[in-house]
Amino acid sequence: MKRLTLEEIGQIAGVSRSTVSRVINGHPNIRPAVRQRVEDVIRQTGYQPNSAARSLASSQSRVFGLVMPSLMQSAFADPYYPMVIQAISHACNQHDYTPALFLFQTLEEEEKTSQRIVASGMIDGLIVTADTIESTFVSKIQQYDIPFVQIGRPLQSSIAEISYVDVDNEAGAYLAASHLIQLGYRRIGQLATAHNIAGAHRDAGFRQALADRSLPVDESLIEVSDFSEAGGYDAMRALLERGPEAVFAHSDAIALGAIRAIRDRGLKTPNDIAVVGFDDMPLAASADPPLTTVRQPIYRTGTLAVETLIDIVKTSPAPARHIVLPVELVIRASSGAVN
Amino acid sequence: MKRLTLEEIGQIAGVSRSTVSRVINGHPNIRPAVRQRVEDVIRQTGYQPNSAARSLASSQSRVFGLVMPSLMQSAFADPYYPMVIQAISHACNQHDYTPALFLFQTLEEEEKTSQRIVASGMIDGLIVTADTIESTFVSKIQQYDIPFVQIGRPLQSSIAEISYVDVDNEAGAYLAASHLIQLGYRRIGQLATAHNIAGAHRDAGFRQALADRSLPVDESLIEVSDFSEAGGYDAMRALLERGPEAVFAHSDAIALGAIRAIRDRGLKTPNDIAVVGFDDMPLAASADPPLTTVRQPIYRTGTLAVETLIDIVKTSPAPARHIVLPVELVIRASSGAVN
DNA sequence: ATAGATATTGAGAGCGCTCTCAAATTCTTG
């Protein structure tokens, strides 16, 4: 199947290259009859404009980069990222953008690839997930004038200039902790995560909930974990020594690991120790026991990131957009409120 | 930061556009002194060739498409796909290719997007995952002359012309079933998956193992599930009515669901019913009980898909490549062979 | 030193599109 050009389509339809271009790009001021004729030829031939030529002439590619900097192997086991990717992919398809994927497992990989993508003009905008506090990726791309939005909140230092879509982690943790407090638990532990801003916000919400009830925070009841099930298991094992009555885990995977640790110790959830998670992944509802957790709109986050980026690209230079999505507490058996 | 062009780099280095181009593309026959000078200028200016112009002139984009056609929501919950994506992303970075992601949740989405990507010249090659038997995506892109490799085996009808990277599902299932037989189980059930070729192969291997020991296959002990934990739970509940002694699940997620169903019924794994899974996901080792499972080299599959595609692109037209990777049985507690 | 071979460089013509600007056509209106 030989690839046709604008010129050839014009020839067939009896018009010039320019006119065909206008039809394709939906410009006004074309006689309906001509537009019809050209559209027919395009449909019949299955013509598809060459994207490289288009990019070169218009200096925009309709490609968005999805960057996940300094991604740990483990992070991908958590269904959070797959869900974000799925949402972004879908939104891009919807708006005729192509998502290009950049996962960086090492700093070296990040260095090598990032300059290529940012400076080559291959990409119209970037969606960056902000996981680790240490990541320097965002500050690096700020030096280029490429539009981007971050998923998750940026560091305080640059929060004003950066567009982001985030969920209200602080409120979510506040809800979770309040729920446990209301149920009468007092020795409430936390299976926290470090090095990520979401974790810092969840920690803050947790502490605020306790403070608002004038309860002290027992630092010895806070264990740090990564986002994996295994991490939750290990952290909970350590925490068990100090006899918590309930724990708030920073993710459902961690919560599941915690429940397993509790069971392995011969104890029961929630009878002996109540557990609340964060995310509301599909597995949460069918866990044993079903998990009380903070539901965050992951899919919506991805969709909004794309839509925000499109908006920024269109109106650039544009003021930074800040979107924070609400979360809700989903009460199930693991916290002891229902069976 | 103003974007430079080849011409300008040449000006600075005191050579022509052509020479700079040669340096960048590693052509021979450039005086070392000149090459050095040009490279210095490139490094100092941080020059990056415009990828659209490059694509247009050379008619290759160094972009690969990663297509997952007719993807069910649930499929992504299984860590299989995320792992494949991660492997492909990494291999692409390594070889200076950019992976573009195309996930299709509906046939409509597939139709709309697929023509755009194959016919626009935006993409040099395609990696396609073959999940459902019904998918028509592969037969559609065969009509274009775009290089592609499939992950998973194609349908018998077109297997000769299509390049693929697959794991030996049949051998894996054979190993799993043989293991259970050797342990003395006779009423061996299967939590199978339908509509996918991998599932068909696993089913075949399972049957072969029984046949080789002259054991009959009890069709009533075969339940169909999707690839999710919840699916495994439901299928196992149904299967429990028929009193199997052991089950072979087509994925670890299914196996985990089965174990939960068994526990909910007040029975124990493996004491009452042995379970073997397939995949060896990270969670398998830390499951309760740890899961005996067939380990498939998922990451390697992704890497090889990229490398094979690069090879095909380079030598096109090329004969189809067929790669089938070995699997191994990982014996843990859930099958009752160890504690 | 010099012809001939070889290595190195530059000029020029595209790649297929967009976009501006001027030409051609059609529509108004007195």
Place this chain on the structure above:
DNA sequence: CAAGAATTTGAGAGCGCTCTCAATATCTAT
């Protein structure tokens, strides 16, 4: 129905690169 306004169309330049081909510089052997 002509003149001016408004609409519709086409020609041409250029986006920044690659690649061929011819020109120039360098090397070799006599």
